[in-house]
Amino acid sequence: MSNAIDSLSEAVRGSVITADDPDYDDARVVYNAMHDRRPRAVVRCMDSADVMATVVAAAESGADLAVRGGGHSVPGFGTVDDGLVIDLSVMNNVSVDPVNKIARVGGGATWGDVDHATYPFGLGAPGGIISTTGVGGLTLGGGIGYLTRGLGLSIDNLISADVVLADGRQVTASNDQNQDLFWALRGGGGNFGVVTNFEFQLHEVGDIVGGPLFYEVDDAPTVMAFYRDLIADAPEELGCFFAWQIAPPLPFVPEDRVGDLFCALVTCWNGPHEEADAVLQPFFDVAEVKAQHVGPAPFPALNSAFDGLVPKGMQHYWKADFVTELTDEAIASHVEHGKKTPYVSSTMHLYSINGAAQRVGADETAFGHRDKNFAPVIAACGRTPLTTKQTSNG
């Protein structure tokens, strides 16, 4: 190792984990098992000072540097062969100011950490649909989730970020300071610096009414067209996505249908509960519902409901896009290929990103898809630990 990297363990409070350490294999592993990389060292940073020292050591030694928040990067950006990894997982503290409705969130926190800290105050911030995803990568890429239609993308609720720059200095970026950097962080991805703290505007998010509804695959054209038409002007408190889903062995799935492929709509009504029945009834009328788990639930429960389907350690290959229209031809194509969904963890999700997300100007942030209405994400995953004949499709 170079001197700069060698002396890192003296400079930081966190641990510098190298191939000689017994926990090296645990430390180097990322979520997507497609990426089996061997960094020179994984630096588990405790604070901004650790991050600053590691950035400087990487620059002085010429080593490549990877930054890891929640580690969920499908292309594997949270690790690197022969370089340094800044692992922020210990920097996951979330503190809530309930009066001003603001959360300060450590750069390595997950959305589960945010939900856990904000829910007791009846507050929340828009994240994704899986609670183990990192706030860092999700936010810097834009951030689409259950609350997007009502509250905007995650970046639309970002007030400021503390960022360690490539020269090792930490600055704050916001609408008042380092505005260019703040613009870039909101949708431009992870390469503008290491965010040690995010500051988010919180909103009233307590118990929602929602959950998944499963329909027969033969009804998919009707269900998809219904979703397209309804979500165009549904009340913005309604979040919803379409999914292909092989039924896992869950209590609400009839035993004889476990392992069958369905099309699903997953709903999240974050509005007045007395309006929920009227808003959600069309989902029960569009086609025969074969299984459902819709009802009042704490938001953190819905936000973690599918975590078990996508545990760390599977092999992932994803494709995603942003589209303005969901044409009948596109629906026919989705139906043709969706029927081949191979495993319980593989899917195509179709997120709607209209509503509040479209009220932010195209040039206000680096997120370049404000005119798009849908984001389809195809997630191809290897077999999961749930693998049985019941959870694979053919």
Ligand SMILES: Cc1cc2nc3c(=O)[nH]c(=O)nc-3n(C[C@H](O)[C@H](O)[C@H](O)COP(=O)(O)OP(=O)(O)OC[C@H]3O[C@@H](n4cnc5c(N)ncnc54)[C@H](O)[C@@H]3O)c2cc1C
């Ligand atoms: C199971 C699963 C579910 C998902 N669901 C959603 C969803 O609902 N909505 C959605 O919008 N996206 C979703 N995604 C995509 C997800 O947002 C991206 O994969 C994101 O990059 C993951 O962030 P992370 O911090 O966990 O990943 P990491 O691998 O840690 O980081 C990903 C990238 O962000 C950078 N980064 C992370 N933290 C920081 C930081 N603090 N400072 C600077 N750079 C940082 C890294 O350098 C890297 O380039 C999902 C992904 C998975 C695997």
